[in-house]
Amino acid sequence: MTDLYFVLTPNFMLLDLAGPAEAFQIAANHGAPYRLHHVAPVRELTCSIGLKQHQLALLPTPIPHGATIVLIGTQNSKVNLLLPEAQQVVAWLREHFDATQHQLACVCSGTMLAAYAGLLDHRECTTHHEILERLRIAAPLAKVLDDRIFVQDGNIATSAGICSGIDLALQLIEQDAGPLIAQAVAREMVVWLRRSGQDPQLSPWLAHRNHLHPMVHKAQDLISRAPRERWTLDRVAAQVHTSGRNLARLFQQHCGVSLHQYHLAIRIATAKQLLNHPQLSIEHIAEQAGFASARDFRRVWQKETGLLPSASRQ
Structure with a gap:
């Protein structure tokens, strides 16, 4: 069983969370070995559209072996990712994330949290087009790629934002649970399997499904x-x-x-x-x-x- 920890910070983007989380949950309904958790530095947070998320679990310490950490983007990341709660996430990542034991997936500006924690050094990565330059400043040792839906470098994956989090989730589902479950999830969600021209070619299992x-x-x-x-x-x-x-x-x-x-x-x-x-x-x-x-x-x-x-x- 793979534990998925969706990490939230103040004013998190609701679709950054809901899109990938629904994809993973549907995959679990089809037999994929996923268990979802919603965690944060505090028990309650408000999302980008004003809905409150109650009874959040606190950040796990230590992070269980084999877990996947999903860093969710936030509205107005230039301000909100500097709030104390977001910086607690950065400190937690520095102390507890182990690239040899855990997998990391970043949605939109969630990539910035990984950058602040020093997890992107010497890796290819991307984020929302409006904050690419900020990512380059925050992670000067990373290879930041433009015009990419998502980028996967080893066990660390980053995505361009919002709907592309679903694309990234489908990629991880295919790797974890196989192409048939990824196909079933995409069909149930009625989503196209989008990729930019610079991304590696879609696997034949997911190609021609748009x-x-x-x-x-x-x-x-x-x-x-x-x-x-x-x-x-x-x-x-x-x-x-x-x-x-x-x-x-x-x-x-x-x-x-x-x-x-x-x-x-x-x-x-x-x-x-x-x-x-x-x-x-x-x-x-x-x-x-x-x-x-x-x-x-x-x-x-x-x-x-x-x-x-x-x-x-x-």
Whole structure:
């Protein structure tokens, strides 16, 4: 079980908290191993839109091993992050956060708290575009990146603000609980999986999901859940109760790729995960990922990566 501690300071941005927290809670409802906590230096705080948050738990000391700390941004951060309560959070991070034992996720100006605590030194990071220069001053040893939705450097992740906190949450959910749960969360929240052009390419599990067409989502779900199956266009079309011709049109229109291309990308992603297990043979990986043979797998993998599977594993 992973403990998620959402750390609040005076006038915290409600959407900075609610967006990621809802994503993690929905993931927990789908079986992800999350337990949510809302903590602060004091028992009661008021958020950016005037709602009071009562009966907050106090900052945990020590922070449990394996916990994820989520630093929530605040309204008018230039002023509010210098308040005594916010500075208590900075002191707490300095004393208790251990980068070898804990994970850190920063939403919007929450990144500034990490900067003040010295946690971003020699790491790539980002924050809301209006405070990027302040972040550079607060963390002169950090590599601050512009025009990024979120940045992940090891076990420390930072995001640009407000809605991008949901993007960051989905990224962490995929890493912790797998792509199928991340897909389910995104669909339930009816959110697009947004990334800027400079971010690493979306994993095939989450790519091509920036649409709301239920039939196409259902087809993608079928393929994602059983990539080793022989999913012909007509077979998938029968499962989603339409014709192959109509499904091909809809898939290209809403995903920008053919169903065959999507299936191949999911098979490659499956094989990539399996290659992380050195005890598995190339033949077994090819079978589990749905390739016709180890030879077929090697051919496709080399075409996609320029390397043989054995070299990629090394």
